[in-house]
Amino acid sequence: xxxxxxxxxxxxxxxxxxxxxxxxxVPLSLDDCMAYAMKHNYTVKNSRLDVLIQxxxxxxxxxxxxxxxxxxxxxxxxxxxQQSLVDVNSFLGKTPPLIEKISFTLxxxxxxSVNGSQILFDGSVLVALQAQKTILEYARLNGEVSxxxxxxxxxxxxxxxxxxxxxxxxxxxxxxxxxxxEHDITVTQQSGFAERIDVERxxxxxxxxxxxxxxxxxxxxxxxxxxxxxxxMDINTPIVLIDTNVEANKNEVAGLLDEDEDYSxxxxxxxxxxxxxxxxxNVKRYQYAALPTLNLFAAAGMNYAAYRLTDMFTPNSYLFNxxxxxxxxxxxxxxxxxxxxxxxxxxxxxxxxNNISNIKLTIDFQVAQSRTTLKNTxxxxxxxxxxxxxxxxxxxxxxxxxxxxxxxxxxxTQAQTDQLTAQNNYFNALLDLINAEADLKKxxxxxx
Numbered sequence: 131x132x133x134x135x136x137x138x139x140x141x142x143x144x145x146x147x148x149x150x151x152x153x154x155x156v157p158l159s160l161d162d163c164m165a166y167a168m169k170h171n172y173t174v175k176n177s178r179l180d181v182l183i184q185x186x187x188x189x190x191x192x193x194x195x196x197x198x199x200x201x202x203x204x205x206x207x208x209x210x211x212q213q214s215l216v217d218v219n220s221f222l223g224k225t226p227p228l229i230e231k232i233s234f235t236l237x238x239x240x241x242x243s244v245n246g247s248q249i250l251f252d253g254s255v256l257v258a259l260q261a262q263k264t265i266l267e268y269a270r271l272n273g274e275v276s277x278x279x280x281x282x283x284x285x286x287x288x289x290x291x292x293x294x295x296x297x298x299x300x301x302x303x304x305x306x307x308x309x310x311x312e313h314d315i316t317v318t319q320q321s322g323f324a325e326r327i328d329v330e331r332x333x334x335x336x337x338x339x340x341x342x343x344x345x346x347x348x349x350x351x352x353x354x355x356x357x358x359x360x361x362x363m364d365i366n367t368p369i370v371l372i373d374t375n376v377e378a379n380k381n382e383v384a385g386l387l388d389e390d391e392d393y394s395x396x397x398x399x400x401x402x403x404x405x406x407x408x409x410x411x412n413v414k415r416y417q418y419a420a421l422p423t424l425n426l427f428a429a430a431g432m433n434y435a436a437y438r439l440t441d442m443f444t445p446n447s448y449l450f451n452x453x454x455x456x457x458x459x460x461x462x463x464x465x466x467x468x469x470x471x472x473x474x475x476x477x478x479x480x481x482x483x484n485n486i487s488n489i490k491l492t493i494d495f496q497v498a499q500s501r502t503t504l505k506n507t508x509x510x511x512x513x514x515x516x517x518x519x520x521x522x523x524x525x526x527x528x529x530x531x532x533x534x535x536x537x538x539x540x541x542x543t544q545a546q547t548d549q550l551t552a553q554n555n556y557f558n559a560l561l562d563l564i565n566a567e568a569d570l571k572k573x574x575x576x577x578x
Contacts, residue, residue: 155368160288163361167284170362174280177273184269188262194255199246202431205442211235236435240442243431250426250456253418261411268408271401278397280360282572287357289564292374293557294353298346300553304546305339312336315539335543339550376560383508383563386570391497395575399489406482413475419468420461428454493573500570507563514556521545521552 158166168174211233219228249255312332319329355365363369393399430452434442441447461468528545531537571577 153368155370157370157372159371160285160373163284163288163357164281166363167280167361168277171280171360172362173276174273174362177276180273181266181269184266188266191255191258191262194252195249195259197246197248199244201242201244203242204240206239207439208235208237208239211237237437238439238442239433239435241431241433243429245427245429247425247427250424251421252423252425253421254415257411257415257418261408261415264404264407264411268401268404271397271404274397275401278572278577281577282568283360284357285568285571285577286565287353287360288371288373289376289568290561291350291353291357292371292376293561293564294346294350295371295374296376297554297557298343298350300550301339301343301346304550305336305343308332308336308339308546311539311542331543332539335546376564383504383567386567386574386576387501387504389574389576391493391574393490393493393575396489396493396573397575399486399493399575402482402485402489406479406486409475409479409482413472413479416468416471416475419471422458422460425457425459426455427457428452496573497570500566500573504563504566504570507559507566511556511559511563514552514559518549518552518556521549525549 212235213231213233215229216232217227218230219225312329315329315332319326354369358365358367358369430450432448432450434447434449436442436444436447525542525545525548528537528542532539532542568577
């Protein structure tokens with residue numbers, strides 16, 4: 131009896147445990163996916179951490195301009211104090227020499243001190259303070275380059291998945307219709323009004339559509355995981371896409387083709403410009419290294435020495451000392467190191483200028499290429515859409531003729547095959563259009 135009750139209790143608990151597979155799918159628009167990726171993609175997370183790391187490094191540099199203060203305390207127990215050989219008679223004015231071992235160090239000693247320093251002028255620190263905002267911007271722009279790539283990948287993955295679902299729905303609908311036709315012809319053949327070859331021909335089409343349906347279903351599973359991976363989402367999370375009207379993108383293409391170029395919108399261009407600024411700061415840093423540096427320093431402390439350790443608690447055993455001063459360091463010659471450092475920095479400036487010229491040329495090329503590709507895909511999409519409409523009309527006519535008894539099953543099967551081919555061609559053209567649009571937006575710096 132107890133065993134039976136335990137089984138019943140376990141069964142009830144099992145039915146109340148929520149299953150991950152039964153969770154409601156998360157509805158996602160394209161903008162939702164972009165926003166999610168900007169928060170959860172690990173590359174994006176690391177780019178934000180890089181900015182914080184750079185900010186911490188900047189503050190480390192700034193710390194050189196603040197006063198530096200340190201304190202030190204020391205207690206010494208001279209187990210074997212250092213001794214010196216001394217001619218005692220020389221102090222007494224006697225001869226001959228009398229050499230004795232004498233220790234000038236008491237058994238116990240101690241010191242306590244506070245030291246402080248402040249940079250009054252250092253060219254390298256000055257340039258570092260001037261460049262800190264540019265260095266932080268450099269880290270941010272480096273992350274923005276990575277973020278744009280993530281947005282680009284999410285954009286293409288999302289729309290590819292939408293089209294794949296559309297194709298899958300059409301294949302399922304065609305398969306359902308083909309099975310109905312197969313059933314009708316089988317019944318007709320059994321009644322003696324159709325030939326066996328018509329049944330077999332329809333069965334071949336059903337088998338092909340069934341296989342295509344399974345293959346597309348498997349690819350959908352992979353494509354969905356690709357989208358989740360690009361977003362940084364758990365690949366087992368169920369989702370449903372809500373931006374499924376991909377044809378609406380065709381209305382935005384005309385305006386995109388007329389969009390003017392603006393280098394400042396492209397993250398890579400801004401990244402290389404910031405890199406040029408940093409390299410100019412580097413030249414300035416090495417040039418300022420030839421200037422003298424001036425530091426203010428101060429120290430104060432107390433020390434004592436005694437025969438007994440307990441004397442350290444006697445105030446009159448301590449001797450106070452202090453010092454304050456200025457330190458001027460003048461670089462004179464360092465084996466031409468600074469000269470070659472300046473030379474290297476200037477060469478890096480020229481390299482940055484070349485990178486800027488190259489990225490401008492690259493942007494011009496990518497925009498021109500993407501515009502041409504987009505124009506061609508627009509024409510191809512329109513053509514394939516007209517072909518699909520014609521294929522739909524032909525299939526509708528063949529089905530009506532077959533139902534009226536004036537058409538053949540072969541004609542319906544051929545029309546359905548042509549329609550599937552037209553649909554596949556149309557969706558492939560639509561996918562090319564979306565990819566070309568993404569390429570042009572990325573080249574123009576509009577993929578935000």
